[in-house]
Amino acid sequence: MQSTNFRRNHMLLTDYFRSTPDLTWDIALSCGVTHGTIRLPEDAAFDVTSAAHLHTVCERFRARGITPVIVEPLPNELHDHIKMGDAMRDECIEKFIVLMKNLAAEGIHTVCxxxxxxYGWTRTANNLPERGDAAVTGFDLAEFSPDETVLTHDQMWKYYExxxxxxxxxAEKFGVKLALHPDDPPLANLGGVARIFTSLDAIKRGMAVMDSSNLGVTFCQACYRLMGERLEDAIPALRDKIFFIHFRNVCGDKTCFRETFHDNGEIDMAAAMRLYVENGVDVPIRVxxxxxxxxEQSDVAGxxxxxxxxxxxxxxxxxxxxxHGNL
Known part of the structure; x- marks a missing residue:
């Protein structure tokens, strides 16, 4: 007998899907996941401004019983230039505006x-030992080898603003929410490249750039833990700005950490969930x-x-x- 969808509260269970069907699709569907955080194709055949191309991708998911609700990340072919503030930035922002319009037409109203x-999110190891000989990713600042790229904090704030x-x-016009993910790892610098979203205060500053109900955060709880922030402080402080949750666990600190099974890290996961529920954070969530x-042969670590x-x-x-009040 087919079971009913798991949606007893308003927290919407999603999983992360690449744009071509693979085993992760089968597993998520078997686990009862019917909503998708989707990654758009990253090949030359996909035009990020094409409504028809986007519709084809979305229909591929819908045909398998997955409703796309979030795009993550903002496509790197646009994102990279925007973050670097280079000569292609304005063109990429214009393309993103078109993409937002097309996403809204497909019923996708959140972009992480x-x-x-x-550097993007950064790890120095992909095969650290975890329970039962499983392998996880990790980061050790002492093992990180930067290149010669230099970006200052002032530049990064200027580009973000x-x-x-x-x-x-x-985003307001089209009804799309922009959900800012914190820096991972949340270090002040990676080599010569400044990181600006490495503390709760910095996130608040980022939200204050524009007073908009369409600008908020992806609450990656492991990143806040590595910042040294207490979830008991961060979740209530951002409760009205949390659009999306990354439910992940870690051990260590921002200079040296490893990921874990969800029940084997330093975050009390049940306590974290209670904080979301108690603060009315009823948003999409993924593992x-x-x-x-x-x-298992590793294709994409993590x-x-x-x-x-x-x-x-x-x-x-x-x-x-x-x-149910049991945890």
């Missing part, structure tokens, strides 16, 4: 973006990174397929336990 220039002031009015199983079985089931259990 970040402002990690040049430029983007927000250009994009948010159109984020997972370990690679010992018998996003391999089999570990999602445990992670999605764990998240569903946490949600149900908190809802």
């Amino acid at each position: 973006f970040n402002f990690m220039a040049h 430029y983007f927000v002031k250009a994009a948010v009015p159109y 984020d990174h997972v370990p690679t199983m010992p018998w 996003y391999d397929a089999i570990g999602r079985l445990f992670a999605i089931g764990y998240l569903k259990g946490i949600i149900e336990g908190v809802e």
